[in-house]
Amino acid sequence: MNDIDKIMNAIKLAQNLKMELRHSWLSNGRQESVAEHTWRMAFMAMLVAPYIKNINQEKLIKMIIIHDLVEAIAGDTPAFNTLHETEAKIQKEQMEFEAALKIKNILPQKIGEEIFNLWLEFEKKETYEAKVANALDKLEVQIQHNEANISTWLEIEYEMVYKMSKHVNFDSFLNQLKDIVEKEGEEKMIESGIEVEKYKNI
Structure with a gap:
């Protein structure tokens, strides 16, 4: 199979x-x-990059574009499914790693390796770009929850409003953004009669 056919196969896979x-x-x-989640994350990266020092914006946006690509094969697993379940988390990681290898092998070698390595870097969350991408991932999810009707929230998502700090505390701008998102989530819960204090320190 030639490179253009491999690229077309990957494009078709991405429709998933x-x-x-x-x-x-x-x-x-x-x-x-x-x-849709991925698109808004990439848009957020474009907007916040000027306020984050020493960020490689091109690498950041590439990482965001492919960070959930494995879900085209493995499907989406909500974060709350693995929040307190170690076995479920391990199973998710294994499924996604296998999907990442499949995607790598679908593509021409150089492109496949770049995407695979970017995905691994995001998963490890050690580099600056990976940390920023992870922070934007958590923030976008909460922003979307805040915009949705609270009847769509599960109780565990009340708790998750207060779990963003550990993902953003390395950068002051992202921390300020988190404060706004958290406040909006908290206000939404209060307006719905939810006792927020019981969820703050879980």
Whole structure:
């Protein structure tokens, strides 16, 4: 198979992200796709990059574009499914690693290796770009929850409003953004009669 056919196969595979639904709902009551989440994360990266020192914006946006690509094969697993379940987390990681290898092997070697390495870097969350991408991932998810009707939230998502700090505390601008997102989530819960204090220190 020549390179252009391999590239076309990967493009067709990526359509799955348009059809793979997340446990997030839009403000109009429609369920969100993985592709929509990824798009807004990339847009957020473009907007915040000027305020983050020493960030490689091209690498950051590439990493975001492919960070959930494995879900085209493995499907989406909501974060709360693995929050307190070690076995479920290990299983998810294994499924996604195998999917990443499949995607790598679908593509021409050089492109496949770049995508695979970017995905691994995101998963390890050790480099600066990976940390920023991870922070934007968590922030975008909460922003989307804040925009949705609170009837779509599970109780564990009340708790997750207060779990963003560890993902953003390395950067002051992202921390300020987190404070706004957290405040909006908290206000949404209070308006719905939820006792927020019991969820703050879980």
